[in-house]
Amino acid sequence: MTVAELLLMCFSAILAENFIFVKFMGVCPFLGVSGRIDTALSMGAAVTFVMTVASAASWAVYSFVLVPYGLEYLETIAFIIIIASLVQLIEMFMKKAFPPLYKALGIYLPLITTNCAVLGVALLNVQNGYNLIESVMYGFFAALGFTFALFVFAGVRQRLDLATPPKAFEGVPLSLVAAGLIAMAFTGFQGISLGGSGFFPFTLS
Amino acid sequence: MKRRGITWFIKEGVLSNNPVLVQLLGLCSVLAVSTSLTNAVGMGVSATVVLICSNLLISLLRKFIPEQVRIAAYIVVISGFVTAVQLLIKAYLPAIDKSLGIFIPLIVVNCIVLARAEAFASKNGPLASALDGLFMGLGYTAALMAVALIRELFGSGSLFGISVFGEGYPGILMLTMPAGAFLCLASVVAAVRHFTSKRRGDK
Numbered sequence: 363m364t365v366a367e368l369l370l371m372c373f374s375a376i377l378a379e380n381f382i383f384v385k386f387m388g389v390c391p392f393l394g395v396s397g398r399i400d401t402a403l404s405m406g407a408a409v410t411f412v413m414t415v416a417s418a419a420s421w422a423v424y425s426f427v428l429v430p431y432g433l434e435y436l437e438t439i440a441f442i443i444i445i446a447s448l449v450q451l452i453e454m455f456m457k458k459a460f461p462p463l464y465k466a467l468g469i470y471l472p473l474i475t476t477n478c479a480v481l482g483v484a485l486l487n488v489q490n491g492y493n494l495i496e497s498v499m500y501g502f503f504a505a506l507g508f509t510f511a512l513f514v515f516a517g518v519r520q521r522l523d524l525a526t527p528p529k530a531f532e533g534v535p536l537s538l539v540a541a542g543l544i545a546m547a548f549t550g551f552q553g554i555s556l557g558g559s560g561f562f563p564f565t566l567s
Numbered sequence: 568m569k570r571r572g573i574t575w576f577i578k579e580g581v582l583s584n585n586p587v588l589v590q591l592l593g594l595c596s597v598l599a600v601s602t603s604l605t606n607a608v609g610m611g612v613s614a615t616v617v618l619i620c621s622n623l624l625i626s627l628l629r630k631f632i633p634e635q636v637r638i639a640a641y642i643v644v645i646s647g648f649v650t651a652v653q654l655l656i657k658a659y660l661p662a663i664d665k666s667l668g669i670f671i672p673l674i675v676v677n678c679i680v681l682a683r684a685e686a687f688a689s690k691n692g693p694l695a696s697a698l699d700g701l702f703m704g705l706g707y708t709a710a711l712m713a714v715a716l717i718r719e720l721f722g723s724g725s726l727f728g729i730s731v732f733g734e735g736y737p738g739i740l741m742l743t744m745p746a747g748a749f750l751c752l753a754s755v756v757a758a759v760r761h762f763t764s765k766r767r768g769d770k
Contacts, residue, residue: 383745384745385599386595386596386598386599386745386748387595387599387673388595389594389595389598390592390593390594390595390678393591393594435650435654436650437672438646438649438650438653438672438675439643439646439647439650442642442643442646442675442676443639443642443643443646446638446639446642475638475642475676476676476678476681477676478595478673478676478677480676481672481673481675481676482669482673485669485672485673486669489669528757529760529761529764530757530758530760530761530764531753531757534591534756535753535754535756535757535760536753538749538750538752538753538756539749539750539753541749542746542747542748542749542750542753543746545744545745545746545748545749546741546744546746548745549744549745549746
């Protein structure tokens with residue numbers, strides 16, 4: 363991968379292949395915590411950190427442990443254990459070293475284990491055959507895309523609180539409609555994707 | 568342990584406590600794989616198998632798993648079954664494996680499976696837990712198929728890949744795109760809420 367391709371990959375990880383609006387990963391925390399801009403940013407920061415470190419750790423385990431012993435089929439189990447223990451470690455470390463940051467992110471940290479974006483990024487790195495640098499870059503920028511989506515949506519959501527929709531649409535359905543409209547805007551970025559790497563039966567380029 | 572009839576499990580899993588439409592769990596996979604009915608059935612069956620097996624095993628192990636590490640233990644059990652299902656699909660249904668792609672391994676982090684382990688299997692006997700897994704899985708499959716039915720029928724004019732409206736049907740491209748997934752799921756959830764609240768109001 364050349365530097366230009368690397369940059370394109372990073373850019374499309376944020377916009378054209380946004381984890382929430384295009385790949386549908388991490389929708390649960392997205393609907394759960396994006397009620398306010400500041401909590402959305404805290405969650406985004408925690409996810410970015412875990413996803414970047416998890417990308418590096420899962421790459422190392424995959425290429426130095428699983429591949430040499432022919433255990434590639436155990437990748438799902440290995441990655442989820444890595445992510446769960448990583449989240450636990452980070453939680454313990456932050457509690458000791460940065461108490462204020464821990465207080466700010468505390469409640470979101472355990473949730474990250476079951477965020478499908480984190481496991482998704484680890485599996486995608488393997489699927490796409492990325493090396494260490496590409497994996498870490500992809501993890502970091504996909505997480506930035508996740509944070510960006512949370513941030514944009516939190517802004518929309520604060521307005522939604524004032525809306526008076528039909529009773530059946532109150533709450534989550536209305537959020538889903540708003541997410542759908544934002545997703546529509548994100549399809550506009552499809553034209554600049556690398557093409558063929560998504561799993562949707564269409565290309566708009 | 569309370570004794571419950573099989574109708575309780577059916578009603579709880581598929582209707583009144585449907586994991587997707589009422590509890591709003593596991594939305595990522597619903598949004599992603601509801602592009603066609605074939606995908607929806609494949610994903611629904613895989614998740615159901617994982618739910619039954621993991622609920623059964625977790626229920627059997629519930630007295631041995633220490634309280635503090637239970638979530639980690641559940642995840643390891645679940646990911647073991649997910650890997651088994653993934654390998655089976657890869658071996659016997661390669662086409663399904665290709666179209667579902669990364670969403671099969673992502674069943675590990677599907678909130679429904681962990682939620683049932685924590686809320687039901689860790690407190691109930693093995694038979695009840697397996698039944699709960701079966702009907703929660705069927706409820707998930709039903710919701711997934713409802714969304715996929717609308718998206719495939721109107722989005723590309725076909726059902727299970729067989730053309731229904733004939734060659735001339737232009738297809739609503741938006742329904743097959745990510746935006747359509749969000750809007751379609753929102754409408755289905757709202758419709759379910761509308762009808763259930765009406766029925767309750769009549770009583």
